[in-house]
Amino acid sequence: MKNRLKVLRAERDWSQQDLATRLEVSRQSVNAIETGRYDPSLPLAFRIADVFGLTIEEIFLRTE
Amino acid sequence: MKNRLKVLRAERDWSQQDLATRLEVSRQSVNAIETGRYDPSLPLAFRIADVFGLTIEEIFLRTE
DNA sequence: ATACGATGTCCAGCAAGCTTGACAATAGGC
DNA sequence: GCCTATTGTCAAGCTTGCTGGACATCGTAT
Numbered sequence: 001m002k003n004r005l006k007v008l009r010a011e012r013d014w015s016q017q018d019l020a021t022r023l024e025v026s027r028q029s030v031n032a033i034e035t036g037r038y039d040p041s042l043p044l045a046f047r048i049a050d051v052f053g054l055t056i057e058e059i060f061l062r063t064e
Numbered sequence: 065m066k067n068r069l070k071v072l073r074a075e076r077d078w079s080q081q082d083l084a085t086r087l088e089v090s091r092q093s094v095n096a097i098e099t100g101r102y103d104p105s106l107p108l109a110f111r112i113a114d115v116f117g118l119t120i121e122e123i124f125l126r127t128e
Numbered sequence: 129a130t131a132c133g134a135t136g137t138c139c140a141g142c143a144a145g146c147t148t149g150a151c152a153a154t155a156g157g158c
Numbered sequence: 159g160c161c162t163a164t165t166g167t168c169a170a171g172c173t174t175g176c177t178g179g180a181c182a183t184c185g186t187a188t
Contacts, residue, residue: 001107015134029176031136038175041144042103043065046126056120062110079164093146095166102145105174 002061005034008052022051066125069098072116086115 009019016034020027025044033040039060040048049056073083080098084091089108097104103124104112113120 001110016136017134026177027135028137028178032175035136037137039106041175042106042109042120042124044175045106045109045120046065046124050126056106056109060106060110062114080166081164090147091165092148092167096146099166101167105145108145 001039002036002063003033004059004061005030005048008059019051023047065103066100066127067097068123069094069112072123083115087111
């Protein structure tokens with residue numbers, strides 16, 4: 001499941017740590033999601049959508 | 065995280081087993097999600113949205 | 129040259145998602 | 159009465175998501 005986290009972060013000039021802090025998760029989690037090592041849980045996906053002001057569908061792509 | 069699975073199933077007259085088959089998960093998983101014992105993974109949430117022809121946001125509610 | 133921020137990755141451990149198999153309770157049809 | 163479909167739930171086991179701590183690399187600034 002691909003995602004647009006890296007671009008969305010870049011648009012806002014946020015580091016992985018910045019995003020992690022806003023999401024209240026570890027920096028390692030943000031990195032793992034961003035590099036595609038695993039997908040976030042549904043609750044975390046909602047928080048990600050919220051901090052970016054987008055829908056889950058606008059951030060995560062059905063790629064398989 | 066609340067969801068509208070039970071109503072959406074009822075509207076289509078699908079049993080939990082019917083839905084589970086369409087989602088390619090176990091009946092117990094559908095039941096557990098529907099009764100709120102746990103949230104689906106993000107990939108499963110996308111499949112749920114797909115079988116109902118809705119967005120994730122239209123099915124799962126941010127109630128935390 | 130060295131210090132620092134940012135990123136990628138590994139590990140060990142715990143929590144959550146999902147599985148099969150099983151059993152009980154209810155409702156409806158015969 | 160019995161049979162079947164449906165739902166709820168439990169247990170044990172495997173996989174995935176998430177954690178803190180650690181370490182290496184790279185780029186930039188001093």
